[in-house]
Amino acid sequence: MLLRFDHVNCIYDPDASEPVHALTxxxxxxxxxxxxxxxxxxxxxxxxxxxxxxxxxxxxxxTVFADDTxxxxxxxxxxxxxxxxGLVFQYPEHQLFETDVLADVCFGPRNLGRxxxxxxxxxxxxxxxxxxxxxxxxxSPFDLSGGQKRRxxxxxxxxxxPEILILDEPTAGxxxxxxxxxxxxxxxxHETQHISIVLVSHSxxxxxxxADRILVMDNGKVLxxxxxxxxxxxxxxxxxxxxxxxxxxxxxxxxxxxxLSGFDTYAVSAEDTAKxxxxxxxxxxxxxxxxxxxx
Amino acid sequence: xxxxxxxxxxxxxxxxxxxxxxxxxRRDEEGQVVQATVALDGVSFSIRAGDFIxxxxxxxxxxxxxxxxxxxxxxxxxxxxxxxxLDTHDAAKILxxxxxxxxxxxxxxxxxxxxxxxxxxxxxxxNLGVPTEKILTRVENALSRVDMLKKxxxSPNKLSGGQKQRxxxxGILxxxPKVLILDEPTAMxxxxxRQEVLSAVHxxxxxxxxxxxxxxxxxxxxxxxxxxxxxxxxxxxxxxxxREIFSRSEELATLGLAVPFPxxxxxxxxxxxxxxxxxxxxxxxxxxxxxxxxxxxK
Amino acid sequence: MAMLKxxxxxxxxxxxxxxxxLDPRVKVVVTLGFIVSLFVISTIPGYLxxxxxxxxWIRLSRVPLRFMLRGMKSVFFLLFMTVVFNLFLTxxxxxISWGKLVITKEGVRIASLMAIRLVFLILGSSVMTFTTTxxxxxxxLESLMRPLTRLHVPVHEIAMMxxxxxxxxxxxxxxxxxxxxxxxxxxxxxxxxxIIKRAKNLIPLLVPLFISAFRRANDLAMAMEARxxxxxxxxxxxxxxxxxxxxxxxxxxxxxxxxxSVVIGRDLLHLSSLFFPxxxx
Numbered sequence: 001m002l003l004r005f006d007h008v009n010c011i012y013d014p015d016a017s018e019p020v021h022a023l024t025x026x027x028x029x030x031x032x033x034x035x036x037x038x039x040x041x042x043x044x045x046x047x048x049x050x051x052x053x054x055x056x057x058x059x060x061x062x063t064v065f066a067d068d069t070x071x072x073x074x075x076x077x078x079x080x081x082x083x084x085x086g087l088v089f090q091y092p093e094h095q096l097f098e099t100d101v102l103a104d105v106c107f108g109p110r111n112l113g114r115x116x117x118x119x120x121x122x123x124x125x126x127x128x129x130x131x132x133x134x135x136x137x138x139x140s141p142f143d144l145s146g147g148q149k150r151r152x153x154x155x156x157x158x159x160x161x162p163e164i165l166i167l168d169e170p171t172a173g174x175x176x177x178x179x180x181x182x183x184x185x186x187x188x189x190h191e192t193q194h195i196s197i198v199l200v201s202h203s204x205x206x207x208x209x210x211a212d213r214i215l216v217m218d219n220g221k222v223l224x225x226x227x228x229x230x231x232x233x234x235x236x237x238x239x240x241x242x243x244x245x246x247x248x249x250x251x252x253x254x255x256x257x258x259x260l261s262g263f264d265t266y267a268v269s270a271e272d273t274a275k276x277x278x279x280x281x282x283x284x285x286x287x288x289x290x291x292x293x294x295x
Numbered sequence: 296x297x298x299x300x301x302x303x304x305x306x307x308x309x310x311x312x313x314x315x316x317x318x319x320x321r322r323d324e325e326g327q328v329v330q331a332t333v334a335l336d337g338v339s340f341s342i343r344a345g346d347f348i349x350x351x352x353x354x355x356x357x358x359x360x361x362x363x364x365x366x367x368x369x370x371x372x373x374x375x376x377x378x379x380x381l382d383t384h385d386a387a388k389i390l391x392x393x394x395x396x397x398x399x400x401x402x403x404x405x406x407x408x409x410x411x412x413x414x415x416x417x418x419x420x421x422n423l424g425v426p427t428e429k430i431l432t433r434v435e436n437a438l439s440r441v442d443m444l445k446k447x448x449x450s451p452n453k454l455s456g457g458q459k460q461r462x463x464x465x466g467i468l469x470x471x472p473k474v475l476i477l478d479e480p481t482a483m484x485x486x487x488x489r490q491e492v493l494s495a496v497h498x499x500x501x502x503x504x505x506x507x508x509x510x511x512x513x514x515x516x517x518x519x520x521x522x523x524x525x526x527x528x529x530x531x532x533x534x535x536x537x538r539e540i541f542s543r544s545e546e547l548a549t550l551g552l553a554v555p556f557p558x559x560x561x562x563x564x565x566x567x568x569x570x571x572x573x574x575x576x577x578x579x580x581x582x583x584x585x586x587x588x589x590x591x592x593k
Numbered sequence: 594m595a596m597l598k599x600x601x602x603x604x605x606x607x608x609x610x611x612x613x614x615l616d617p618r619v620k621v622v623v624t625l626g627f628i629v630s631l632f633v634i635s636t637i638p639g640y641l642x643x644x645x646x647x648x649x650w651i652r653l654s655r656v657p658l659r660f661m662l663r664g665m666k667s668v669f670f671l672l673f674m675t676v677v678f679n680l681f682l683t684x685x686x687x688x689i690s691w692g693k694l695v696i697t698k699e700g701v702r703i704a705s706l707m708a709i710r711l712v713f714l715i716l717g718s719s720v721m722t723f724t725t726t727x728x729x730x731x732x733x734l735e736s737l738m739r740p741l742t743r744l745h746v747p748v749h750e751i752a753m754m755x756x757x758x759x760x761x762x763x764x765x766x767x768x769x770x771x772x773x774x775x776x777x778x779x780x781x782x783x784x785x786x787x788i789i790k791r792a793k794n795l796i797p798l799l800v801p802l803f804i805s806a807f808r809r810a811n812d813l814a815m816a817m818e819a820r821x822x823x824x825x826x827x828x829x830x831x832x833x834x835x836x837x838x839x840x841x842x843x844x845x846x847x848x849x850x851x852x853x854s855v856v857i858g859r860d861l862l863h864l865s866s867l868f869f870p871x872x873x874x
Binding site: 407426 | 726727728756757759760763764808809812813815816817818819820821822823827828829830831832833
Binding site: 041250 | 482486488552559581
């Protein structure tokens with residue numbers, strides 16, 4: 001499915017003396033199997049934007065279309081929309097409430113009116129997707145470790161069979177090992193389940209490795225909507241709005257400013273970065289450039 | 296860390312831990328032990344006044360438990376811990392210990408007590424019974440050291456995460472501490488908030504000689520410390536300068552920890568036959584080393 | 594959201610007036626004194642006196658009247674019910690009647706007096722909340738209730754609890770909003786169904802909210818301990834409450850008003866005969 005924003009504005013407190021423009025003239029589309037990264041510092045409007053994607057917030061003006069239907073038109077079933085556009089909030093484990101893991105994951109499918117058997121089947125399927133073993137199904141979600149809780153919470157949304165999965169800061173507060181686990185889980189969902197992903201983060205590193213496209217938000221506006229390479233190239237502009245380009249992009253750009261050139265593509269992982277550097281060091285052009293740079 | 300000989304700073308141990316052991320015990324209704332988890336298992340170290348120490352380790356490695364021992368929020372089951380010469384077991388000295396080693400926590404919202412910034416900063420001195428006429432000076436001084444004086448009359452709810460954490464630091468500074476313990480203070484912040492907090496802590500350490508103990512998941516943050524302590528399963532797995540620690544990337548990997556990105560790149564270059572003149576721990580060092588090696592290539 | 598965050602300061606209206614500068618304890622005592630006077634007074638001249646006092650109290654505070662009246666909106670229903678009950682249910686001399694509904698002379702009198710009392714009471718106490726930050730108010734209550742510590746009432750602890758509650762209300766409200774939205778994203782419905790179903794639907798909201806409140810309480814307790822909190826013993830204050838000359842003047846004015854309200858309000862001088870030749874109200 002495809003979500004399309006057409007000149008969407010969102011103003012909190014329009015009557016107040018200082019109305020808050022949370023979104024200003026946002027036009028974009030997400031979905032269609034893509035992996036989109038949504039980046040911005042705290043308060044840039046990214047959380048507001050994603051809450052418009054599943055109809056939790058209503059635009060002050062402008063239209064949100066789901067497959068060409070206005071989601072705020074009369075009789076539009078927004079509950080069904082919320083199943084198709086799954087939204088995993090920040091710290092989703094804080095929303096767990098049931099007595100056991102399986103029941104908690106069933107909450108979504110049951111709300112959609114699925115029978116107990118169907119809901120349980122969906123829940124079990126979702127739990128296995130996120131790598132929670134059956135032995136934990138009957139445990140209290142509150143007895144799980146931090147990383148497990150988060151995966152159960154993600155399963156709670158997956159069990160509704162979303163076509164688009166939006167995750168708001170899914171790695172916040174986790175240690176590096178668990179961050180890695182969550183990120184590769186998301187990437188796997190994208191690849192094997194063909195779910196469109198919108199990954200919201202203030203960390204470029206997190207989204208850089210997987211996203212086909214990056215949306216950068218600042219002050220309620222979409223500043224850039226480009227492939228990763230094009231976004232990283234603007235690392236100075238990113239720094240100015242409180243964001244940090246991935247370490248690899250910063251490294252390569254510093255090297256080329258210092259005179260070592262010959263990089264032909266952008267890199268994100270340490271492996272690719274090392275490869276780029278090796279290539280530049282070995283190319284005659286790179287060394288020549290270096291000599292000039294050293295003068 | 297007193298074994299290090301290369302330092303020119305005054306060698307006085309402000310923190311001295313000997314064989315700390317601590318278990319979290321869960322009991323059932325009858326008081327029977329259901330589960331006991333060893334969080335600290337024979338931890339010994341000493342830290343010189345004025346050092347900047349990073350403690351790293353994955354979740355559950357015992358680093359937060361260790362931090363809570365450093366200002367006597369937890370007392371060791373076995374072993375002793377001296378904070379500026381005071382034994383944390385000595386109940387009479389507990390306020391003196393907490394004043395000396397102040398603690399900043401992870402969640403910016405859950406540690407601000409006052410409804411106005413300056414009221415919150417005054418909370419510590421008020422508890423210590425500092426005379427009224429001196430509290431305001433302390434509060435103003437503490438807020439200006441973290442560059443938050445402009446916001447003294449603001450409500451904490453209107454501040455950004457980085458600003459809230461700086462107010463929390465000011466709340467500790469107003470107690471005139473010698474040690475600042477920071478338990479993952481940047482984990483809930485965005486990159487600019489993170490930068491604000493870290494530069495404030497580094498400035499306090501550098502300019503005023505306040506000992507900083509930073510617990511973190513972020514290897515780039517650890518790379519800027521004087522010394523790194525690596526925790527694993529309640530034990531100290533490694534200690535050393537960041538360079539010493541990060542040059543042992545394979546050992547770190549077995550503990551589930553990665554080295555900073557520039558160090559990773561340097562390692563990979565090394566495997567490809569490009570040996571750099573040392574172990575870079577930040578981007579500046581790596582860039583310099585690569586350029587040096589590249590010009591030697593021609 | 595921005596609105597929720599403003600609740601911290603209650604309905605505090607920042608301005609620089611005599612009333613703003615008064616010691617919060619004075620404001621609490623004046624408010625209480627005024628409320629008591631409203632129940633002592635039972636004559637028209639008495640109410641005129643109270644109206645005069647209230648007018649002075651509001652004017653000096655420099656809080657625009659429309660702000661005060663906005664606050665009245667929320668209690669309008671209470672006011673309306675009080676008037677209706679008293680109007681129809683007071684026995685006495687019949688004025689008007691439609692079948693079983695009877696309005697009596699006494700009913701009209703009591704209903705209008707109740708309405709005046711309520712309006713005066715709300716306006717009078719809102720001057721206090723408009724001119725005093727919750728923190729100063731808590732400080733005042735702690736100080737005024739201090740004698741109760743001798744009766745083993747944990748006055749300091751109660752005051753500390755109040756001020757922490759005030760600090761966390763906006764945070765928990767924001768959290769409520771977030772959890773609600775998160776559960777709605779999982780198809781939860783908080784708006785439809787009968788009352789039992791609705792109550793049941795609140796479980797997915799309330800359980801996480803309570804857990805979060807406990808987690809925050811736990812964190813906060815630890816943070817307070819780390820900052821050397823150990824109860825009220827040996828505690829000093831950055832801004833202790835100190836009476837100034839204007840505070841003493843305010844107490845004197847209050848005393849004068851209370852004496853007058855007894856003398857006039859209880860009709861000790863028989864002034865009422867000027868208004869109601871038949872006697873007191």
